[in-house]
Amino acid sequence: MTCKLDLAVDMGHPFLNRSVDGFIKIGAVSACKVAAEETFECLHRGTFPSFFDYFCTRTLKKMCKEGAYWGTVAGVYVGVEYGIEKIRGRRDWKNAMVGGAVTGALVSAVNNNQRNKVVKNAITGGAIATAAEFLSHLTT
Structure with missing residues (x-):
């Protein structure tokens, strides 16, 4: 159940x-x-x-x-x-990548991190969101 x-x-x-x-x-x-x-x-x-x-x-x-x-x-x-x-008028993995990157950068910038840290967090956010998008489309 x-x-x-x-x-x-x-x-x-x-x-x-x-x-x-x-x-x-x-x-x-x-x-x-x-x-x-x-x-x-x-x-x-x-x-x-x-x-x-x-x-x-x-x-x-x-x-x-x-x-x-x-x-x-x-x-x-x-x-x-x-x-x-x-x-964009499309629903694909690129939206997740950009959304994750923007969110990672925003969260990092709000926490008063240095420019290098903001860029790293943007890359990390984009990578995690893209991976999650790809994984959500896998079928078992």
Whole structure:
């Protein structure tokens, strides 16, 4: 048995719909990742009962921060990729490559990185997005 949850948010425009969808999905995954890591760390230390309140407060704050950060990155990527698709009039791997590169550069620039780091992150973002696009089209 598989569990599936579909959430539809209609913002009135496909660009906004895709961006919000990316934000929600990746933000939720990131928040769950933090919850799993923090739970493991607490159980590993064996201090769960004594630090319960502190653990919950710290974990919730970290979940929100990480979820918002990665959700925003995903929303930017999806929005940029959609915009490029509309400009080019095609849906292919090149949109993913440019979207990943622009997103990598933007995230790096916002974090006040040096020019070399911004370029490296743009290349990395483009490469990861292109690889993900190719992998999504593989059939088993």
